[in-house]
Amino acid sequence: MCHWCNQHGDRDHKWYDKAENYLFEKIFPDEAAQEEAKDKVKATFAETEWRYSDPEFIRNKEFLQNRAHSGFGSQIITKEEMLRVLRVADEAVKREDSIMVVGHCPCRLVYEGVRDYVCIGFGMPVTLSMEVGYGRLPKDGLTEYGGAEWSQLRRDLRKGVKVPLQLEEAEELVDEWERRGLWHIVMSRGRLPLIEAICNCERRYCTYWMNRFRSGVPEYVLKGHFVARVGPAVCVRCGECWDKCQFGALHYSATSDNVDIDPTFCMGCGLCASACPNDAIEMIPREEIPIAKDLW
Ligand code: SF4
Ligand code: SF4
Incomplete structure (x- = not known):
């Protein structure tokens, strides 16, 4: 909470x-x-x-x-x-x-x-x-x-x-x-x-x-109650979400060829998730992400 x-x-x-x-x-x-x-x-x-x-x-x-x-x-x-x-x-x-x-x-x-x-x-x-x-x-x-x-x-x-x-x-x-x-x-x-x-x-x-x-x-301004998480198997690397995060939590990793979201930086705005045409980004309750659950 x-x-x-x-x-x-x-x-x-x-x-x-x-x-x-x-x-x-x-x-x-x-x-x-x-x-x-x-x-x-x-x-x-x-x-x-x-x-x-x-x-x-x-x-x-x-x-x-x-x-x-x-x-x-x-x-x-x-x-x-x-x-x-x-x-x-x-x-x-x-x-x-x-x-x-x-x-x-x-x-x-x-x-x-x-x-x-x-x-x-x-x-x-x-x-x-x-x-x-x-x-x-x-x-x-x-x-x-x-x-x-x-x-x-x-x-x-x-x-x-x-x-x-x-x-x-x-x-x-x-x-x-x-x-x-x-x-x-x-x-x-x-x-x-x-x-x-x-x-x-x-x-x-x-x-x-x-x-x-x-x-x-x-x-x-507290962080939100949700944290974004990407499903690499569903992501088609279309790039639609790449410029949506204003908090430095999301980037495209050329090394892994995947979208990477750092839950400790995520503010929970959901902009990346709503931009994704493939529903590859889920908003997970913060308390379910151990590393982020006490970060407000
Ligand atoms: S939910 Fe918001 S803060 Fe978190 S990764 Fe997506 S755009 Fe960034
Ligand atoms: S918008 Fe969705 S499918 Fe496109 S790169 Fe981002 S997570 Fe992957």
Whole structure:
């Protein structure tokens, strides 16, 4: 079991499969706790975007460790798990009369000035974040709202209009992101165990990846619950998977003329497996791989 499952899962559920972890009012049951959490949401969104460009923020190990120990955390999951996460999130937003929206990647915005809509937020934090001015929708509209300009949207939000991303739209987006070769992360942004977003990213832009691999704070993004394994007898060496791994776990060995996957490097994203036209790559539960079972 990973740290988050030990702390926030239960015997039958991983932390991101547990419905309660998507319910703001379950995790913050009284009014005082809710108000405190809402203030933290506002502070997070007020600080985050500009801080991604601040070297003191993205390379300060102590600061990042403190953040990781105060409710920031995420984990890589496969596309199949991501679709499950979306279904649980959809149930939760309906139950709490909240919303699910697609938003841009704040990391890429800061690094390149590009708004790439590859994140989905849900629940109270995203509702509130839109109200405080962080969330934006794509101009040409991925939602049934029809792609309103943000200024109009903000006016409408004040009047109580909801801007939901439908579950089916979210599922289609996940398929598209998988085809683009983006890995999937499920996350809390300061309120663990409250699960409030998914991100679909890559190594060049992902601040959570950088916080782990460059700044040495692994809790920012834990390895996933699965590890890739190739069946050499089934692999036809077509090369489709060779450029899919962004973690240095998979390579083609000219010596053995086989695809080689190092389970100690595998983050469990599943991108290689879904790229393989021959189903030669299986995703095996991490606990079944002795050398990788305690590597999170
Ligand atoms: S080996 Fe496959 S599943 Fe593992 S990290 Fe690389 S692409 Fe992802
Ligand atoms: S995509 Fe599948 S069949 Fe092709 S090289 Fe990779 S493992 Fe082998």
